[in-house]
Amino acid sequence: MNRILIECVQGDIAHQPDIDVIVNAANARLLPGSGVAGAIHGAAGPGLAEECRALAPIEPGQAVMTGGHGLPNDHVIHCLGPVYGVDQPSGQLLADCFRHALQLADQAGLESIAFPAVSTGVFGYPLTEAAAVAAGAIRETMPTLEHIRRIRLVLFTAEDLAAFRAALQDSGLAQS
Numbered sequence: 001m002n003r004i005l006i007e008c009v010q011g012d013i014a015h016q017p018d019i020d021v022i023v024n025a026a027n028a029r030l031l032p033g034s035g036v037a038g039a040i041h042g043a044a045g046p047g048l049a050e051e052c053r054a055l056a057p058i059e060p061g062q063a064v065m066t067g068g069h070g071l072p073n074d075h076v077i078h079c080l081g082p083v084y085g086v087d088q089p090s091g092q093l094l095a096d097c098f099r100h101a102l103q104l105a106d107q108a109g110l111e112s113i114a115f116p117a118v119s120t121g122v123f124g125y126p127l128t129e130a131a132a133v134a135a136g137a138i139r140e141t142m143p144t145l146e147h148i149r150r151i152r153l154v155l156f157t158a159e160d161l162a163a164f165r166a167a168l169q170d171s172g173l174a175q176s
Ligand code: ADP
Pocket: 011, 012, 013, 014, 025, 026, 034, 035, 036, 037, 039, 081, 116, 117, 118, 119, 120, 121, 122, 123, 124, 125, 154, 155, 156, 160
């Protein structure tokens, strides 16, 4: 759609070597943690945390970009998703994460970006709702993108993958 390929795959966000920039489901202080942040910082090495230090803290919905360090990707975009039911309005803040990350990548002239299911782990966002928000934000932002050609959603489990596939279909977005 709009010359942009949208993919939904099961896998590890830290193992997407053919993608220019991967998105981190970060914490406010941009520190290594559990889940996605743990996997990304673990693969990137300590240089990533060092670079992050100058950019922290960030607010829910905000996105900042760093280098990829030891990752196979040139860049990482760190998004702070909302804690479900605490950071309000949660839906708007989660949509902001996807929109801001896409805009940041596009402004940097990058062609491919991979997202995890931001906020659906420790931050407690229900998977089906989060998938609908993500799909809606991608659909609304896509027409404004000039460089992005590939958007990949990387889900950890088969169940999460099915929920995101369904949300993309409901939004009328192409998938593969
Ligand atoms: P948040 O704090 O934003 O909720 P988490 O990292 O706790 O972020 O989890 C976000 C989602 O990413 C969860 O659905 C979790 O199952 C999934 N996840 C955890 N590790 C990985 C990984 N290495 N690659 C892709 N997805 C992951």
